[in-house]
Each structure stands twice: as structure tokens, then as C-alpha cells.
Amino acid sequence: xxxxxxxxxxxxxxxxxxxxxxxxxxxxxxxxxxxxxxxxxxxxxxxxxxxxxxxxxxxxxxxxxxxxxxxxxxxxxxxxxxxxxxxxxxxxxxxxxxxxxxxxxxxxxxxxxxxxxxxxxxxxxxxxxxxxxxxxxxxxxxxxxxxxxxxxxxxxxxxxxxxxx
Amino acid sequence: xxxxxxxxxxxxxxxxxxxxxxxxxxxxxxxxxxxxxxxxxxxxxxxxxxxxxxxxxxxxxxxxxxxxxxxxxxxxxxxxxxxxxxxxxxxxxxxxxxxxxxxxxxxxxxxxxxxxxxxxxxxxxxxxxxxxxxxxxxxxxxxxxxxxxxxxxxxxxxxxxxxxxxxxxxxxxxxxxxxxxxxxxxxxxxxxxxxxxxxxxxxxxxxxxxxxxxxxxxxxxxxxxxxxxxxxxxxxxxxxxxxxxxxxxxxxxxxxxxxxxxxxxxxxxxxxxxxxxxxxxxxxxxxxxxxxxxxxxxxxxxxxxxxxxxxxxxxxxxxxxxxxxxxxxxxxxxxxxxxxxxxxxxxxxxxxxxxxxxxxxxxxxxxxxxxxxxxxxxxxxxxxxxxxxxxxxxxxxxxxxxxxxxxxxxxxxxxxxxxxxxxxxxxxxxxxxxxxxxxxxxxxxxxxxxxxxxxxxxxxxxxxxxxxxxxxxxxxxxxxxxxxxxxxxxxxxxxxxxxxxxxxxxxxxxxxx
Numbered sequence: 029x030x031x032x033x034x035x036x037x038x039x040x041x042x043x044x045x046x047x048x049x050x051x052x053x054x055x056x057x058x059x060x061x062x063x064x065x066x067x068x069x070x071x072x073x074x075x076x077x078x079x080x081x082x083x084x085x086x087x088x089x090x091x092x093x094x095x096x097x098x099x100x101x102x103x104x105x106x107x108x109x110x111x112x113x114x115x116x117x118x119x120x121x122x123x124x125x126x127x128x129x130x131x132x133x134x135x136x137x138x139x140x141x142x143x144x145x146x147x148x149x150x151x152x153x154x155x156x157x158x159x160x161x162x163x164x165x166x167x168x169x170x171x172x173x174x175x176x177x178x179x180x181x182x183x184x185x186x187x188x189x190x191x192x193x
Numbered sequence: 194x195x196x197x198x199x200x201x202x203x204x205x206x207x208x209x210x211x212x213x214x215x216x217x218x219x220x221x222x223x224x225x226x227x228x229x230x231x232x233x234x235x236x237x238x239x240x241x242x243x244x245x246x247x248x249x250x251x252x253x254x255x256x257x258x259x260x261x262x263x264x265x266x267x268x269x270x271x272x273x274x275x276x277x278x279x280x281x282x283x284x285x286x287x288x289x290x291x292x293x294x295x296x297x298x299x300x301x302x303x304x305x306x307x308x309x310x311x312x313x314x315x316x317x318x319x320x321x322x323x324x325x326x327x328x329x330x331x332x333x334x335x336x337x338x339x340x341x342x343x344x345x346x347x348x349x350x351x352x353x354x355x356x357x358x359x360x361x362x363x364x365x366x367x368x369x370x371x372x373x374x375x376x377x378x379x380x381x382x383x384x385x386x387x388x389x390x391x392x393x394x395x396x397x398x399x400x401x402x403x404x405x406x407x408x409x410x411x412x413x414x415x416x417x418x419x420x421x422x423x424x425x426x427x428x429x430x431x432x433x434x435x436x437x438x439x440x441x442x443x444x445x446x447x448x449x450x451x452x453x454x455x456x457x458x459x460x461x462x463x464x465x466x467x468x469x470x471x472x473x474x475x476x477x478x479x480x481x482x483x484x485x486x487x488x489x490x491x492x493x494x495x496x497x498x499x500x501x502x503x504x505x506x507x508x509x510x511x512x513x514x515x516x517x518x519x520x521x522x523x524x525x526x527x528x529x530x531x532x533x534x535x536x537x538x539x540x541x542x543x544x545x546x547x548x549x550x551x552x553x554x555x556x557x558x559x560x561x562x563x564x565x566x567x568x569x570x571x572x573x574x575x576x577x578x579x580x581x582x583x584x585x586x587x588x589x590x591x592x593x594x595x596x597x598x599x600x601x602x603x604x605x606x607x608x609x610x611x612x613x614x615x616x617x618x619x620x621x622x623x624x625x626x627x628x629x630x631x632x633x634x635x636x637x638x639x640x641x642x643x644x645x646x647x648x649x650x651x652x653x654x655x656x657x658x659x660x661x662x663x664x665x666x667x668x669x670x671x672x673x674x675x676x677x678x679x680x681x682x683x684x685x686x687x688x689x690x691x692x693x694x695x696x697x698x699x700x701x702x703x704x705x706x
């Protein structure tokens with residue numbers, strides 16, 4: 029296969045991390061710009077090193093792009109399209125967990141998150157999804173909270189059990 | 194002065210008599226090590242009320258047995274689901290997980306357990322005899338040398354963990370930048386914290402570990418039905434015979450286990466340079482001396498043995514500076530130091546004069562705990578490998594549910610769970626685009642340590658940057674650092690050139706005469 033026929037390598041997604049890293053480095057330098065020189069030194073050296081590496085990488089990508097070896101496509105970045113919606117909802121459920129855990133506590137949040145995730149990801153029948161989620165949440169509660177007295181977020185379930193026993 | 198042999202035998206015999214506390218500690222340590230975010234120091238912190246209530250000797254034995262077992266347990270998820278249970282097992286994912294994906298999970302687990310147990314045992318025995326000498330190493334490592342040691346470790350990780358060295362270096366430097374977040378060491382003013390009070394102490398390490406490894410892996414995992422492909426999926430659990438055979442076969446690698454364990458021990462003695470660095474250095478050195486370096490990263494047994502043996506070699510090493518000069522060699526040693534201080538145990542030369550049986554006894558207890566771990570290997574190899582056939586639609590939600598809440602444990606901040614999610618996103622992007630997450634994590638861990646040592650060196654030298662080149666050990670380490678960056682591309686260029694020459698010669702040979 030000649031150089032011309034070879035498919036272009038999609039590198040669009042590869043630029044996300046260096047771009048974010050460079051943005052953070054610039055923000056970091058900005059956040060210390062009013063500090064005394066001594067306090068700026070280590071951050072400035074680190075940011076300089078990171079920005080230099082990112083610049084070299086961008087030059088490399090630009091050269092490859094100009095030579096026709098690279099494209100700005102995302103490639104396999106988001107994974108198989110068939111499961112994309114399910115994985116997207118799973119991500120939103122994870123964010124939802126952060127919002128409800130202060131009120132529901134560990135056990136109820138874990139049960140809710142597991143059972144809805146199983147259903148969204150295609151576990152059937154529903155009774156099996158609920159049974160596995162319930163067993164998982166209760167086992168976690170027994171091991172981490174009852175047995176190890178771990179500092180997990182508490183909610184109505186933990187407080188009720190504490191009050192009864 | 195070496196302790197007399199009969200006294201050492203007595204100490205080991207006495208350690209065996211504490212089996213009743215060691216076995217539960219090993220069981221807890223194995224589980225804790227296998228759950229990301231519940232590493233040894235977290236577990237010891239959770240069990241602090243128990244260790245403070247126990248007799249000092251029993252508490253110490255409990256802590257070291259748990260610590261050793263957690264290093265063994267950390268390799269299990271690294272191999273099975275590409276999530277290191279502890280930072281020291283990050284290098285194990287490089288070849289352990291590819292072995293699992295090739296349907297060789299049983300073999301990888303057997304190699305991991307044998308390398309861990311044998312590596313830990315060898316280093317404990319070597320430490321028992323070399324403790325008086327090893328304790329001197331810490332005296333030669335000052336702030337300048339620490340800066341270079343840490344940069345050396347990071348450069349090694351960047352050059353070996355990522356297939357593309359430039360991407361590896363960007364990941365490592367990004368990690369260092371994130372690690373430098375928080376209040377500065379001189380004026381205590383916040384830097385790069387986005388205004389969040391919770392980040393004034395810097396990036397919390399447990400949420401970062403959970404996000405980069407567990408959460409990102411859960412999302413990558415969901416892209417397929419099971420961890421292993423359908424064709425590689427075992428149809429039945431491995432028999433006892435197969436598990437035992439793999440364990441006995443793993444002992445054939447005794448020489449690699451021995452030298453990587455000793456390498457781990459030496460690195461462990463350096464304060465700050467813990468299991469993460471040791472395992473990557475051992476991996477890189479094994480690849481360098483291997484007859485088949487091109488197989489590393491594709492599911493090569495040597496790539497599992499090196500990091501596992503080295504990170505268990507570190508376990509005894511990290512206690513040496515704690516016992517000898519009162520400087521903890523790692524986070525677990527720091528927690529142990531707090532417990533020992535509570536019990537009024539002295540450190541440094543006074544410990545060896547006043548309570549030598551405690552100083553040597555703790556290392557003897559480590560050796561014995563590794564011996565007691567041997568029976569655990571057989572059932573673990575047989576049953577743990579079944580994790581790979583669990584459907585990812587069950588596995589991924591469980592991983593997220595239990596590790597995300599683990600981010601809450603160390604500080605009790607709900608904010609830390611959000612930090613874990615943020616690092617999960619960074620980890621997902623890194624995994625999908627070839628920026629190795631281990632390089633980012635090690636950068637985050639080393640960022641504040643390097644900065645502290647760097648600022649100390651600058652203060653001592655009145656801000657003269659040439660201080661970084663002022664020590665012989667430091668200069669030697671600089672040379673090694675440059676070599677570690679230059680050698681991999683140079684050797685791969687040399688190998689390609691050799692292959693091209695061979696092809697040309699072969700072409701000439703094949704030509705009709």
C-alpha cells in the first residue's frame with residue numbers, strides 16, 4: 029500500500045489531553061503571578077516543561093497533518109455506537125449519585141445506582157437486577173459499615189438500623 | 194553488628210506464635226489490597242481503634258501482615274480488570290491485563306502470587322541480615338538526590354508505560370502539574386485550585402487513584418460484554434491441578450524474582466521512593482535485560498513477575514528508614530509511625546539499643562506473614578480468575594458504586610467523590626488516546642514531594658539552581674535519568690536498523706544466482 033492510499037490516522041481525540049494540560053498550566057501560572065518570585069519558581073518550571081512538551085507534540089501533529097498522515101477525526105474515542113446511549117445514561121447516573129448520596133446515604137444510594145444501572149445496561153428480568161443490586165448494597169453495608177465501621181456517608185437506612193439495634 | 198543467628202531464629206519462631214493475629218490480617222489485607230481505594234494505609238487508618246487498643250507488638254505484627262498482604266492483593270484487580278488495587282500494582286497492568294485478555298488469567302495470577310510471596314520473603318530475609326547496613330542508605334539521600342530520584346522514576350514510567358514516549362512525558366508532566374495544586378509550601382497561598390477550599394491541601398490521592406484507574410476502566414470495560422473476548426473465555430473454572438501446576442511453574446522464574454525483589458528492597462529504603470517507582474524500575478530493568486524485550490506490554494510473564502516481586506520487596510525496605518532514622522519510607526510506614534509513637538516506641542539508634550527485638554522482630558514478622566500467605570495462593574488462583582467471565586454490565590456498576598464511595602473515606606468530604614469523577618474523565622480520555630494513566634498518577638503523587646525537596650534545596654543554596662548538580666550521587670542519578678530517556682529510542686532504532694540489515698542480506702541471499 030502506497031503512502032497516498034494508506035488511511036489517515038485520526039488524532040483529534042489525542043489533542044484533548046495536551047490541550048487541557050496546557051490550559052491548566054497557563055491557569056496555574058496565572059494563579060501564582062502575584063506571588064513572590066520564590067513561590068512562583070517551582071510552578072513556573074513545571075508549567076514551562078509541560079508547555080514545551082505540548083508544543084513539541086502539537087508541532088508533530090501539525091507536520092503529520094500537513095503531510096496527509098493524520099486527520100482531525102475522533103476515531104474510536106466514544107466506543108461502539110450501539111452501546112453509546114446506555115453508557116451515556118450510566119455516566120449521568122454516576123453524576124446523579126454524587127447529588128443524592130448526602131441525603132440517601134451509602135446503602136440506599138448504592139442500591140438505587142446499581143439497580144437503575146443494571147436495567148439501563150440491559151440486565152433482565154427486572155427481578156434479577158433488583159436482587160443483585162439489593163444483595164450488593166446490603167453486603168457492602170455489612171462489610172464496610174457494620175464490620176469495619178468505615179466512614180461512609182450515612183442516610184435514613186443507616187440511621188434507622190442504628191436506632192433499632 | 195549483625196544480630197546472632199540463634200536470636201533471629203528465636204524471633205522468627207516467636208513471630209509464628211502470633212499466627213492468630215496474622216491470618217485475619219492477611220485475609221483483610223488481601224481483600225483491602227484488591228479493592229482500589231482501600232489500600233493498606235487506608236485500612237490501617239480504618240482499623241486504628243483496634244491497633245491502638247492492642248499490645249504494641251501484636252499491633253505491629255497485625256499492621257505489617259496486613260500491609261504485606263495488601264501488596265499481594267493489589268495485583269489481583271490489576272491483572273483481572275486492569276485496575277491496580279494499590280499504586281505499586283500499576284505496572285502489573287501492563288502485562289497482567291493483556292495476559293487475562295489472552296485467556297491466561299490463571300497463569301498471570303499464579304505468577305503474581307508466587308512473585309509476591311517469594312519476592313517479599315527474600316527481601317525480608319535479606320533485610321534481617323542487612324538491616325544495620327541498609328539503615329545507612331537514608332543518610333546519603335538529601336533534598337537534591339530526592340528531586341533527581343523522583344524525576345528519574347517519573348522519566349522511567351513515561352518511557353516504558355506509554356508506547357509513545359512524548360505522550361508518556363506529557364502525561365507525567367500533567368500529573369506533576371496537578372500534583373503541585375494546593376497551598377504553596379512557603380506562603381501557604383492557594384495555587385491552581387479553581388477556588389475550591391477542599392483542594393488547598395493539594396489533590397487528594399485516593400480519589401485521584403480511584404478516578405484514574407477504577408472509574409475510567411469501568412467505562413472502557415462497558416464497551417465490551419466481558420473483560421475477555423468470547424473466544425478467549427474459559428468454559429470451566431481451572432481445576433485444582435491446573436492452578437497448582439501454574440503455581441509450581443511460576444517458581445521457575447526464581448532468579449528474576451530474586452533480583453527484582455532486591456531491587457525493590459533497595460528502592461524501598463529511599464524515603465519517598467515507594468512501590469510505584471520500584472515496580473516500574475523493575476519492569477524497565479527486566480525489559481532491558483530480557484532476551485525478548487519486544488514481548489513486554491503484550492502479556493509477557495516477565496512483565497508480571499518484575500513489578501509484583503519488586504513492590505513486595507519494597508514492603509520491608511520502607512520500614513528501614515522508619516526504624517533506623519525515624520523517617521517513614523511511605524504512607525503505610527507513616528501510619529505505622531503514628532501508632533508506634535502512640536505506644537511510646539523510640540525510633541533511630543535508640544530503638545536498636547533499647548528494643549532491638551522489636552526492630553528485628555517486625556522484619557521477622559514480615560517474613561512469617563509471607564510464609565503464611567502460601568496456602569492462600571491455591572484457592573485464590575482457582576477462584577479469582579472467574580472474575581473475568583462476569584458480564585461487564587454487572588462488573589462496571591459494582592466498580593463505580595464501591596470505589597466512588599471509597600473516595601469519601603480518607604477525608605470524609607463528599608467533594609472528593611467529585612474529584613474522583615473528574616479524574617475518571619481524565620483517565621478515560623487518557624486511556625482512549627494512549628496517554629498512560631499510571632504516568633499521570635505517579636506525577637500527581639510525586640508533584641508535592643518533588644516541589645518540597647526542590648524548594649528545600651533552593652533554600653539551602655540561597656536559590657542557586659546549580660545545587661541540583663552539586664552532589665556526586667545526584668549527578669550519577671542525572672546521568673541515569675538522561676540514559677533512561679535516551680536508551681529506549683536508541684535501542685529501538687538499533688534493533689530496527691539490525692532488522693533492516695538482516696532483511697537486505699536475506700534479500701541478497703534469496704536472489705537467483
